Amino acid sequence: MLDRINKAQNMIETACKKLGKQINIMEVCGTHTVSIFRNGIRTILPDNLKLLSGPGCPVCVTDQSYIDNVLQIADNKDCLIATYGDMIRVPGKGGSLETKQTTANVKIVLSSEDALQLAKDNPDKTVVFIAVGFETTTPATAVAIKEAHADSVDNFCVLSGHKLVVPAMKALVSTKNDHIDAFLCPGHVSVIIGYNSYKEIVEDYGRPCVVAGFEPIQIIEGLAEICRQLADGKTKLESVYSAVVTAEGNTIAQKIIEECFEPADGYWRGLGEIEKSTLKIKDKYSKFDALKRFDITETPVEDTSGCQCGEVLCGLIDPPQCKLFGKTCTINTPIGPCMVSSEGACAAWYKYSLKEKP
Amino acid sequence: MKTDKNDRILLAHGGGGQLSDELIRHHILPRFDNNTLAELTDSANLELDSKSICFTTDSYVVKPLFFNGGDIGKLAVCGTINDLAVAGSKPVALSLSLIIEEGFEFKLLDKILDSISQTARDNNVNIVTGDTKTVEAGAADKIFINTAGIGVKLDGIDLGFKKIKAGDKILINGTIGDHGMTIMSQRKDIKFQSQLKSDCAGLADLITKLLEGSNGVKFMRDPTRGGLAVTLNDIARQAGLSIEINQADIPINPNVQTAADMLGFDVLDIANEGKVVAILSAESADQCLNICRKHPLGKEAKIIGEIVKPKNVPIVEMTTIIGGKRIVHIPYGRQLPRIC
Numbered sequence A: 001m002l003d004r005i006n007k008a009q010n011m012i013e014t015a016c017k018k019l020g021k022q023i024n025i026m027e028v029c030g031t032h033t034v035s036i037f038r039n040g041i042r043t044i045l046p047d048n049l050k051l052l053s054g055p056g057c058p059v060c061v062t063d064q065s066y067i068d069n070v071l072q073i074a075d076n077k078d079c080l081i082a083t084y085g086d087m088i089r090v091p092g093k094g095g096s097l098e099t100k101q102t103t104a105n106v107k108i109v110l111s112s113e114d115a116l117q118l119a120k121d122n123p124d125k126t127v128v129f130i131a132v133g134f135e136t137t138t139p140a141t142a143v144a145i146k147e148a149h150a151d152s153v154d155n156f157c158v159l160s161g162h163k164l165v166v167p168a169m170k171a172l173v174s175t176k177n178d179h180i181d182a183f184l185c186p187g188h189v190s191v192i193i194g195y196n197s198y199k200e201i202v203e204d205y206g207r208p209c210v211v212a213g214f215e216p217i218q219i220i221e222g223l224a225e226i227c228r229q230l231a232d233g234k235t236k237l238e239s240v241y242s243a244v245v246t247a248e249g250n251t252i253a254q255k256i257i258e259e260c261f262e263p264a265d266g267y268w269r270g271l272g273e274i275e276k277s278t279l280k281i282k283d284k285y286s287k288f289d290a291l292k293r294f295d296i297t298e299t300p301v302e303d304t305s306g307c308q309c310g311e312v313l314c315g316l317i318d319p320p321q322c323k324l325f326g327k328t329c330t331i332n333t334p335i336g337p338c339m340v341s342s343e344g345a346c347a348a349w350y351k352y353s354l355k356e357k358p
Numbered sequence B: 001m002k003t004d005k006n007d008r009i010l011l012a013h014g015g016g017g018q019l020s021d022e023l024i025r026h027h028i029l030p031r032f033d034n035n036t037l038a039e040l041t042d043s044a045n046l047e048l049d050s051k052s053i054c055f056t057t058d059s060y061v062v063k064p065l066f067f068n069g070g071d072i073g074k075l076a077v078c079g080t081i082n083d084l085a086v087a088g089s090k091p092v093a094l095s096l097s098l099i100i101e102e103g104f105e106f107k108l109l110d111k112i113l114d115s116i117s118q119t120a121r122d123n124n125v126n127i128v129t130g131d132t133k134t135v136e137a138g139a140a141d142k143i144f145i146n147t148a149g150i151g152v153k154l155d156g157i158d159l160g161f162k163k164i165k166a167g168d169k170i171l172i173n174g175t176i177g178d179h180g181m182t183i184m185s186q187r188k189d190i191k192f193q194s195q196l197k198s199d200c201a202g203l204a205d206l207i208t209k210l211l212e213g214s215n216g217v218k219f220m221r222d223p224t225r226g227g228l229a230v231t232l233n234d235i236a237r238q239a240g241l242s243i244e245i246n247q248a249d250i251p252i253n254p255n256v257q258t259a260a261d262m263l264g265f266d267v268l269d270i271a272n273e274g275k276v277v278a279i280l281s282a283e284s285a286d287q288c289l290n291i292c293r294k295h296p297l298g299k300e301a302k303i304i305g306e307i308v309k310p311k312n313v314p315i316v317e318m319t320t321i322i323g324g325k326r327i328v329h330i331p332y333g334r335q336l337p338r339i340c
C-alpha cells in the first residue's frame, strides 16, 4: 500500500507544482472529512493544495428550524422521539434534545427499522422518527414508511429532513463560491445515485468530480486524479471507487426513494433555500408525515449564536477562523452543529489537528 | 426452607434476617472458600508480609451483564486486580459488595458469583469480606458490584510519572478496543451483530513477571474507560512530556476496526479490560517485549511509540498509516453512534 500512497503523493506534488497557484478541493461528505483528519491526510499535502469541508454532514446542514420543530414535537407527552445519536446534541431554540427537559421520551436508534420497531412495541405512543441524511439513509426511511403503511402501524411517523447532495453542490458553484476548483465526491452516496448525477457539475460548471471511497488510500488517489486533471487543464467525471459505483447507481434504491418522497425546495443551514434539494413525503403516505400530523410549517429562523457553521459548510472559512472555535465552542460545549456532529468539520479540526494551526 | 423457592431476590434478602443469612450461607460462602471470610467477622483480619500496601476500590455497572468474553463478576474482580497490579503490587485480598435489584433471578446471581469465584481463584486472590444489599425494583439496574482490593507492594518497585523521561518507550500487551466494541455491539438498542470478544482479564501475573524480569518499567496504567487516548493523554499531561505513537504499530483486531468504522468510533477511544500500557526505559524495551510475548496475555505485545520533549504544551501525536500526523485528544464523555 505504501507504494500506492507514494505514487499518488508524487502525482499530487507534480501537479500542484505545475499549477503553481492555490488549489481548493472540496470534500463533500462528512465521512471523508473525518477520514482526512483521522489519517492526517492534510499534513502530507503540498502547501498550495487546500481541502475544504463541504455540506455533506447531514447533522450540520440541518436548518435550525428543523431542530425547533423536533423540540416542539418533543413537548408532546404522547410522543416517543426516535433519533440518530448525533442529533440529540444539536441546539435549537431553548436547548437540545439532550439538555432541554422534554416531555416526550427520546430514544437513540441506529436505523429507521429500529424506529419502526419502537412504534410496534409502543402502540400507545406516537413514534416520531427524526429522519436526516442523504441518499444513503433515505432508502431505509422509505422502506420503513412503506412497511408502516403495509402493516398499518399508524402510530409511526417521520419528520423528513432528508436532503439531496447534488443540488447543494450546484448551489455552491453557482453562487458566491467560485473558489471551489473541484469536488471529491462521496463513495457511499454515489453507489446509490450513480456517478452520472455529477455530470452537470462537470459539464456545465467545469469542475472535476472524482468519486472516492473512505479509506485513506482511496482519498489520496482521488485527490491525485483531481490534481492531474487540473494540471492537464481537463475536467472529467472519474471514479477511483469504480468497483462499486456505476454510472446509473442503484436503481432499486432510487425507485424506493421515488415512491415515498419527492424533491422540494428546502432550507439548508448556511446555504439557505435551495431549489428541489430536500425530500418531502409524497401525499400517498401523508399519514406518516410528522409535518402534517403535528400541523407544522417550516419557517427558517435566524441563528443568533454567532456560530459560523454556514461559512464553514460553504468552504468560506476554516473552523479555527470562527470567533467561537475552541473558546466557547468546544467538543464538550458545542454551539453549532459542525461541532456537535462527529462528522462535522469543526469537531474534526478540534479533535485531530493542533489548535495553534491556522 | 430453601431460598431459591421462588427463584428471585426479594427485598427481605437484604433485610439482615433469616433470608439474608440464607443468601450468604447458600449462595455466597460456598463459592468463596477461605478461612478469613468463613469467620464472618465484622472486619477481615489479614496477615500481610509487607509494610507497604496498595489499596483501591471500583464500582461496576455494565449492560449487558453477560457479554462475549466475560460478565460483570469477572469484570469486577479483574478491574480491581488490574488497578492494584499496575501500581506495582501483588493483589492479595478483595472485598465484594453487591447491590441487587429486587426481582433479580437467583440463576443469574449464581452465575455471576461463580464467575467471581473462578476469576479470583485464577488470579490467586481471596474474597475476604463483603456485603449484600437489596433495593426496590427500579432503584438499581439488576445488579451493581463494588470491589475494593489490597495488594502487597513488590520489593524494590517504585513507579511514577516523575520517572518518565524523553526517549522512553511505550508498550501495550495486545489489541485495543475489544472490550468496548463487544459491549457496544451487544447492547440491546444497538443491534450490531459481530464476532467480537471482550479482552477482560486479570493482569497481575503478567505484570509481576514484567516487573521481576526487568528493572526498566517506569510507569503503568490500564487503559479502561476512554481507551488508549485517555491513558496516553493523562501520562503526557502528568509527566509534562509529549508522546508520539505510530498507528501502524498499534495492534487492532480487524473485526473491532470494522465495527468501530461502522459506528463511527475511533478505536483509540474505546475501553479495554485486559490491557496495560507500560512506559519503559529505551534500553529495557526489547527485554520487556520478550517477557510479555511469552505470556498468554501478551502474545501480541508491541512497542507503539515513545516519549518526546514537548514543543509547546504536552500533546499526544500519532503518525498515521499513510505517514500523516494527527493529534490524539481525550474523547468526549459520551459516545454516540453516527448516522450513515
Ligand code: SF4
Binding pocket: A306, A307, A308, A309, A310, A312, A319, A322, A323, A324, A325, A326, A329, A334, A335, A336, A337, A338, A339, A340, A346
Ligand atoms: S466553531 Fe462552533 S460556533 Fe464556530 S462555526 Fe464551528 S460549530 Fe459553529
